[in-house]
Amino acid sequence: MKFYNYLILIFMCMLHISCNAQTNDQKAITYALEKLEEVKENKFINAEKAYVIDAQENKVSYNKFKGKWLLIDFWSTGCGPCIKEFPALAEFYRKNRDTINVIAVSVDNKFKRYRASAKKYKIEVPHYFGGYTYSNPIFNLNIKQFKKEDGALNFRTTTPQYVLISPDGEIINKDFPKPSSKEFQAKLKQVFNAYR
Numbered sequence: 252m253k254f255y256n257y258l259i260l261i262f263m264c265m266l267h268i269s270c271n272a273q274t275n276d277q278k279a280i281t282y283a284l285e286k287l288e289e290v291k292e293n294k295f296i297n298a299e300k301a302y303v304i305d306a307q308e309n310k311v312s313y314n315k316f317k318g319k320w321l322l323i324d325f326w327s328t329g330c331g332p333c334i335k336e337f338p339a340l341a342e343f344y345r346k347n348r349d350t351i352n353v354i355a356v357s358v359d360n361k362f363k364r365y366r367a368s369a370k371k372y373k374i375e376v377p378h379y380f381g382g383y384t385y386s387n388p389i390f391n392l393n394i395k396q397f398k399k400e401d402g403a404l405n406f407r408t409t410t411p412q413y414v415l416i417s418p419d420g421e422i423i424n425k426d427f428p429k430p431s432s433k434e435f436q437a438k439l440k441q442v443f444n445a446y447r
Contacts, residue, residue: 294421294422295419295420295421295422296313296388296389296392296416296420296422297388298312298313298314298317298420300386300387300388301313301387301388301389302382302387302389303354303356303379303380303381303382303389304362304379304380304381304382305379305380306366306369306378306379306380308362311379313388313389313420316352316354316416317418317419317420318418319350319351319352319418320350320351320352320415320416320417320418320443321351321352321353321354321415321416322343322351322352322353322354322413322414322415322416322427323354323356323389323392323413323414323415323416324336324340324353324354324355324356324376324411324412324413324430325356325358325381325392325393325408325409325410325411325412325413325414326355326356326357326358326410326411327357327358327359327408327410328357328359328364328365328368330410330411332410332411332429333410333411334372335431336411336429336430336431337355337372337374337375339429339430339431340353340355340375340376340430341374341375341376342430343430343435344375344376345375352377353376353377354376354377354378354379355369355374355376355377355378355379356378356379356380356381356389356390356393357369357378357379357380357381358381358383358390358393358408358410359380359383360383361383362380365380366380381393392412392414392422392425393408393409393410393412393414394406394407394408395407395408395409411429412425412426413426413427413428413429413430414427415427415439415442417446423442424438424442
């Protein structure tokens with residue numbers, strides 16, 4: 252009889268763990284949806300909560316970038332097109348650093364991976380780790396929502412992605428053209444002229 256009691260106890264524990272895991276997944280999805288709604292509803296970045304992490308693992312507040320235009324390059328280690336854009340991004344940065352902040356933000360899920368890749372590719376613009384958390388408004392600019400084959404909601408980062416933010420923190424464009432494209436300069440000129 253004891254054997255059956257142990258078996259029932261083990262089954263109950265497994266059922267409890269399974270239910271908790273599902274509840275935690277549901278909580279994570281609900282939380283992510285709330286954060287994505289904040290990004291959709293707000294045309295301005297939440298400066299109090301937004302940050303990036305530098306190569307020395309220090310949190311850098313978004314406020315460091317306020318007051319000038321900000322171009323964010325979201326990239327990841329395994330993204331060939333991202334790495335291919337680094338030289339064009341660096342050239343743009345060198346020519347325009349007085350009027351626009353340019354930062355490369357890694358959306359890799361591990362800090363060590365970001366730091367090793369930043370060193371390997373010799374990124375020539377200020378580069379940071381995105382923090383890989385839904386509570387960070389900068390990281391959330393890069394999250395896209397999609398449905399799995401079974402219809403369940405999921406989220407992923409998308410790279411490369413270029414985001415333009417005005418000096419006062421307004422999110423101008425979350426799908427800005429890549430720096431090496433002809434559209435990039437034309438779109439930048441159009442935006443700057445509209446904000447004069």
